[in-house]
Structure formats: C-alpha cells, structure tokens
Amino acid sequence: MRRQFKLFLSGLLALALLAGCSLLPDKIDETKGWSAQRLYSEAKSSMNDGNYKTALEYLDKIQARYPFGRYAQQAQLDTIYLQYKDGEPDAAIAAADRFIKANPRHPYVDYAYYMKGMANFSRSDTIIDRFVPTDRSKTDTATARQSYNDFAELARKFPNSKYAQDAQQRMQFLHNSLATYEVHVADHYLQRGAYVAAVNRAKYVLENYSRTPAAADALSIMTQAYVKMNMPQLAADSLRVLQHNYPDSPDLPKLNALVKGAG
Numbered sequence: 001m002r003r004q005f006k007l008f009l010s011g012l013l014a015l016a017l018l019a020g021c022s023l024l025p026d027k028i029d030e031t032k033g034w035s036a037q038r039l040y041s042e043a044k045s046s047m048n049d050g051n052y053k054t055a056l057e058y059l060d061k062i063q064a065r066y067p068f069g070r071y072a073q074q075a076q077l078d079t080i081y082l083q084y085k086d087g088e089p090d091a092a093i094a095a096a097d098r099f100i101k102a103n104p105r106h107p108y109v110d111y112a113y114y115m116k117g118m119a120n121f122s123r124s125d126t127i128i129d130r131f132v133p134t135d136r137s138k139t140d141t142a143t144a145r146q147s148y149n150d151f152a153e154l155a156r157k158f159p160n161s162k163y164a165q166d167a168q169q170r171m172q173f174l175h176n177s178l179a180t181y182e183v184h185v186a187d188h189y190l191q192r193g194a195y196v197a198a199v200n201r202a203k204y205v206l207e208n209y210s211r212t213p214a215a216a217d218a219l220s221i222m223t224q225a226y227v228k229m230n231m232p233q234l235a236a237d238s239l240r241v242l243q244h245n246y247p248d249s250p251d252l253p254k255l256n257a258l259v260k261g262a263g
Helices: 002-023 036-048 052-065 070-085 089-102 109-124 142-157 164-191 195-208 214-228 232-245 252-262
Strands: none
Touching: 036 052, 036 070, 052 070, 070 089, 070 109, 089 109, 109 142, 109 164, 142 164, 164 195, 164 214, 195 214, 214 232, 214 252, 232 252
16 A cells, blocks of 8 residues: 555656646747848857857858848858867868858859868878877878868869969978878888888889979988898989989988998
C-alpha cells in the first residue's frame, strides 16, 4: 500500500513538472519585425566590435527572413569573412562555394574566390612554420597547395580584380615556401643516409621550383648525396650546375673540397 502511494505521488509530481514546463514563456526574439536594414546595421556594429558570433546570428536572420533582398547577398559575403575571422576556415570555404555557385556573375564574386584562398592560406600556417616535426617528410602541404590553386583561379578568372595583385604575391610566397619545404625533406633524407631519396627529392625541386632560391640548396644536397653514394662524376656534374647558376652560393667551398676528395 505504501509503495503504491509513493508511485501515485511520483506520477503527480511528473505531471506537475510537465504542466509547469508548458506554462513557461518561449524565449522572446527581440529582432522580430526588424527590417533587413536594421538587422544588417546591427550585424555591422557587432562585426566592428569583434563580436563575430553575434554578427553571424544577425546575418543568418537576414538570409532567412529576406532571402531575395539586396541585403541577403551582402550578408552571404560578410558571412564568408566572419567565418574566416572567427577561425572557421572550413565554414568560410563552404560559404564561399555556395555564393559562387548561386551568384557566378555577381560583381563581387571575385571576393568569394579570394576569401577561399585566404581561408586555406590561414589554415596552411605557412609551410615554413611546420618544419618543427621530426619527420618532415610527413608534413601535410595540401592546404598550402589548395590555397595556391585558389589564388591562381582568382588571378586567371579576374585578372583586373582589386584582389589579383595580392593573390599573385601570396602565390609567389606559397611557391617559395613549398620549394623550401621540399628542400627540407631532401635534407631530412640526406642526414639519415637515404641518399637515393635525397637525390630524387632534390630533382623534384629542380624540376618544379627551378626559379626559387631553394634550387641552389637542392643542388647542394644532390652533390653531397652523390658523393656519399660514390658517384663522383654525377657529384661533379651537379656541382658544376650549382657553380654556373649560383656562383655566390656559400656552400661552394665545402662542396668543392668534398668533390675533390671523392675524386
């Protein structure tokens, strides 16, 4: 009997809780009835204050309530920027892709292409900063390469864009950084006695990044690897190319002595 009474009280309590919850007022949306202009004004104010998440909430409301107005497209562009600034590169890239697909002829579509490159550029952390890992041969360069491709697409499709010059400069930086990374990988192999791998990586630099400063380092590594493999003629050939193209290389005295000793 006592147990049944307890069950009865528990049931009453549960019903009371459910009834109480149903009586709680819904959260009031203070933006209800706001115009697109007011929502955008608040979004810009939050953006300027560095409150990116609040700004994104206002922009989302614009797109939901006024999807066909002029503020909607601007909200989409601002969303790309805010996702990028808020440290959400994947979200920024997705937003940029959506805008490009929906508005291929928009006068500011070049900005969406540019921000795709910027999002991947920020995510790559610049290749040089990633030389810390012990095994540099395993460092991921995919985002840096994707950033390069994004900027290249912008420069190709919109050569007169106000973002084109900056994109080209970042492409040059990424190109040099990727070349430097490949040299570090080649040196990684050289220091560990993987001489064939070192030569192959150095050749890759010469074939793909011949106009970068890293090419001289690649020739130096190649010369050292050939000496270690007891291939004096190939070592002399690579040294000759280094001397011809980079007569001021600081490695020349050491390499000359190394090749002479091997011969």
